[in-house]
Amino acid sequence: MPSHPKSLFEKIWSSHVIEDLGDGRSVIHIDRHVIQESSCRISFDGLRELNLPVRNRDLTFGVIDHSVATMPGRTADSFPPTRYRIVAMQENCRDFGIRLFDLDDPRQGIEHVVAPELGITLPGCTLVCSDSHTPTNGGLGAWSWGVGTTEARHVLANQCMTVSKPKTMRVTFSGALQPHVYAKDLILHLIGSHGMTTGVGYTVEYAGPVIRSLPIEARMTICNMSIEFGARSGMCAVDDTTIEYVAGRPYAPKGSQWDQAVASWQDLSSDDDAVFDAELSVDCSKVAPQVTWGTSPHDAMGIDGHVPDPATFGDSDKRAGVARALSYLDLKPGQPLEGIPVDYAFIGSCTNARLSDLEAAAAVVRGRKVASGVRALIVPGSTMVKRAAEAAGLDKIFVDAGFEWRESGCSMCVGSNGDSVPPGKRCVSTSNRNYENRQGRGARTHLASPAMVAAAAVTGHLTDVRKLGGGVV
């Protein structure tokens, strides 16, 4: 008997239900829990108040990323305002018996970079973290989502949480990618085309021939910004690329368990006849390198575009919002995006700080210099990424060009560790949020891919990387 065709998400959901509460919500088992120092201090305080241990310490992994300084030679003391968070994390992980990838650990880095590269994230697993960019892990066919501090406490204590079953959406990417167009451009284009609330209530499967052709790191970039699309989770089906990526990673299964796991992962794609609650498609051949012009991630368009005129928006809320954004960013209606001068260039964050991102940036930077007056930073996504980039000589390309080559952390994406953009300064950034005041009070942010940020860093203004030339990776 053929069974009812299922989506990838439905397969993962149904294999993790501990109890169906009967109203669309279920108690879901959490296979992997990643915790970070900026949000989980209070979770541990709550456990202490309730006199509870961590239920499954082996399934819990601690990282230090949001608050840590990134200058060369940094320690927990390098940025005093966040020292209390780092010390609390070290003490909590020690007291509760949780493994911690501490600052001096070669495995240190941003949670959503570290979990996949260490094999903590596995196809078909559930993974939560008290961070909204947790869907990054969906690039490996995992169902992963961000939780709050109190929900993290529930998971620490019980290894499960109550979840409303999301609706399913599939976004099919087809068509040939233009040169210098990357995963970041595809997800910015999707959000720019459909808005920041289209994904609310859905789990999104990114599918189609373009996704299949992308390496895992690029799939993770797309899944990473699910939350900017409104969705709490996003994922890609498992294929040979996925399994090749996971093989041999430190926490990946070994020996006969590996064979058993790979056999079970073969089923981790949506059945041919699976029905989704919503379907969208993207013709990638029409996507230019993207850049944001406003203060919401959906304010994205091709670099060959012009700053929109608020008067052209029919909706009064939108008109007011666009006018406010242009005032905050000091942009004029109709101004070409190309040529807008920048003061800062930031290549980093859980969106775009993996090795392939640094390779794409280096291909543009090679043989060029950072423009006069621009401060340019490279903050690798993990210490392992940093070491791999150094082994490939990328650090030399960046340093010779005038970039700062820094230690790993969230850095200027969230601006809590001392790395921030001063008031009124303009930053082109590979991160995920261009909100007012996000990168520093009064900071002006333009989101783009690593290649586009590298191009702006060397010219001193927003630049169409296709015209600049340089290596295509």
Add this chain to the structure above:
Amino acid sequence: MEIFTRVCGTAVPHLVPNITTDSLAPGHWNRDHPNDPGGGLFWNQRHDKDGNLLPDFPLNMPRYKDARILIAGANFGCGSSRETAIWAVLGVGIRCVIAPSFSEIYPESAFQNGLLCVVLPADEVTALAARIEAMDQPSLCIDLRSKTVEDGETVVATFEIAEDRRTAMLEGLDQTMILRRKEDAIAAFQAADAQRRPWIYELPSD
């Protein structure tokens, strides 16, 4: 979780859509004032660049002083999952946010903390804000027992909430302990799952 039964008090309208958790709880404030989340609420919107209070921002207006209810725009609480954005709202004394829609993560964390998120149709939210703006004393009551929004004796709106969540808020039940009562089911799930997917539970040693 603080119990929520009936909350009466000043209601403040702020109908801007897509309010981010970054604006409810700015990162720099969270970092530097871990014991005063309320002080950071809308910090960047409430102050000018020199740190002076902006008199036109609704929460700074004398008529909305000590607000207990916030009437907000669509997609409230989008962006970061930071729970400080719940504690900031509670920190100034607000116990209920009414909006046409919320992000996904925000109301989940709000519930865990006894902050009631009420979804009403957009036209009802707009009408409610207009009603408040017309009042000399801008005040409403929210009754979770009857699931009503009241202006004096008049019920101006009714809302829905999952029954177990309503009970949990009325009684102040903590979800960690509710899940803990399911320990037998959790243990049974893991035992069966470990047969099916041993690699999830048997991790290679460090």
